[in-house]
Amino acid sequence: MTKHTISVLVNNQPGVLQRVSGLFGRRGFNIESITVGESEEIGLSRMVIVTTGDDSTLEQISKQLYKLVDVIKVVDLSSNPMVARELALIKVSAEPIMRPEILGIVETFRAAVVDIGPASLIVQVVGDSEKIDAMVELLRPYGIRELSRTGVTAMVRGSVK
CATH class of the missing domain: 3.30.70.260 (ACT domain)
Structure with a gap:
């Protein structure tokens, strides 16, 4: 398939x-x-x-x-050759002691922290579905509280319609 x-x-x-x-x-x-x-x-x-x-x-x-x-x-x-992207917001448990580890993952994936709470972070990541899947798996051990994904949007590369 x-x-x-x-x-x-x-x-x-x-x-x-x-x-x-x-x-x-x-x-x-x-x-x-x-x-x-x-x-x-x-x-x-x-x-x-x-x-x-x-x-x-x-x-x-x-x-x-x-x-x-x-x-x-x-x-x-x-x-055709295409550009495909998806956005995900991931709320992860993040006590202050664990934040440096989580921020290392965020930086590696070129993601961004968009909200910081007393015991959680919300991370925004944009990329292909495989990138988002990989980030979710790396954040899972910290405790994902909530996950929201947009679904894929895409365009053909170059001037092809």
């Missing part, structure tokens, strides 16, 4: 996200990650969906998406 990153340009209308995600569910396709936000064109939003499957599964997904009225364009970003 191959991981695919799909960009879907849609009309910015109520219910579009539900219809797109419902299509995946009805067809038995899994969504590993989905992000949605305004695009460069007024009135349109871009969804970036990460899913798994072979090439025929990807072709089926694309055909089904184009059947939805509000879908304008579907692009398999993973078929």
Whole structure:
């Protein structure tokens, strides 16, 4: 099974996200990650969906998406060189005595501490999913209290559309 990153340009209308995600569910396709936000064109939003499957599964997904009225364009970003990023906020237990160790991990990953509490830190990390997974695993022994990830967003490199 191959991981695919799909960009879907849609009309910015109520219910579009539900219809797109419902299509995946009805067809038995899994969504590993989905992000949605305004695009460069007024009135349109871009969804970036990460899913798994072979090439025929990807072709089926694309055909089904184009059947939805509000879908304008579907692009398999993973078929081209792309930049993909995810953001995570990680609240980790951090008594003052343990903070230097945790800050060493934060520095190594080029992450940032965005909040300090009496017994915790909130760390922000941006990168590919593997980088975030690795940081989570290194922080796990300290006690992760809360974890929030945005999901992947991506663009094709260079001038290719």
